Amino acid sequence: MKIAIFLAPWVILGAGVLFVAFSGGPSRARQAYLTRGNRVVRLIAPLVFVGMGIAVPAVVIADQDQALGGGGSLSSQRPSEDDARGKSLFGANCATCHSLAASNARGVTGPSLDNLGLLDEKRVLNAIRIGGSGKDQMPAGLLEGENAEAVAKYVARVAGR
Numbered sequence: 001m002k003i004a005i006f007l008a009p010w011v012i013l014g015a016g017v018l019f020v021a022f023s024g025g026p027s028r029a030r031q032a033y034l035t036r037g038n039r040v041v042r043l044i045a046p047l048v049f050v051g052m053g054i055a056v057p058a059v060v061i062a063d064q065d066q067a068l069g070g071g072g073s074l075s076s077q078r079p080s081e082d083d084a085r086g087k088s089l090f091g092a093n094c095a096t097c098h099s100l101a102a103s104n105a106r107g108v109t110g111p112s113l114d115n116l117g118l119l120d121e122k123r124v125l126n127a128i129r130i131g132g133s134g135k136d137q138m139p140a141g142l143l144e145g146e147n148a149e150a151v152a153k154y155v156a157r158v159a160g161r
Contacts (some may be wrong), residue, residue, distance in 0.1 A: 005059050009052050028079075086154025089147055097138070102158035110138060113159040124152035124159075 023029035087103055095105035099112035110132070113119065127146045132138030142149055 001060070005056055009056065012048060012052065024033065082150055083154050083157065086152075087152040089143065089151045090154055094141055100155070100159060113155060115160075117160045119156050119159045121149075121152045121156040124155045125149065128152065 020026055020029040023032045089107065090100065090103055094100075094110075095103055095107055097107040097110035099105055099107050099110075099114060101114050125148060127138070128143055128151065129141065131140030131142075
């Protein structure tokens with residue numbers, strides 16, 4: 001369905017180019033369209049273009065699901081409730097410093113979590129507990145309890161993918 005909606009405007013545009021070409025150029029095509037075109041054609045052509053201008057963006061917008069990851073194999077998966085909570089907490093507490101493609105986070109002071117490779121939940125929890133590498137670059141205990149666990153699960157699941 002997506003392919004058909006993507007291709008439809010191009011097919012219509014191609015038909016218009018063929019009409020102009022076989023009519024003998026733009027001026028003859030305009031003359032043929034205005035003098036010989038019947039009323040139905042004059043009403044349908046603008047409706048098709050307006051319809052495609054509304055239908056294509058509407059389908060694209062309606063098809064956008066909030067994916068677990070921003071790209072790759074995780075982009076087509078629906079986030080679980082825990083993952084959605086972890087993503088939200090990451091966005092509120094970590095995204096200003098860390099980069100993570102799955103959250104569209106573009107932090108500049110902390111390391112890019114995508115470049116660290118695959119992370120396990122225990123490593124992320126430890127970093128949250130002691131403050132990153134322990135060099136006072138990240139506040140220790142930024143998140144605690146279930147919130148820290150939710151962020152650790154989310155980051156371990158999506159970082160480096």
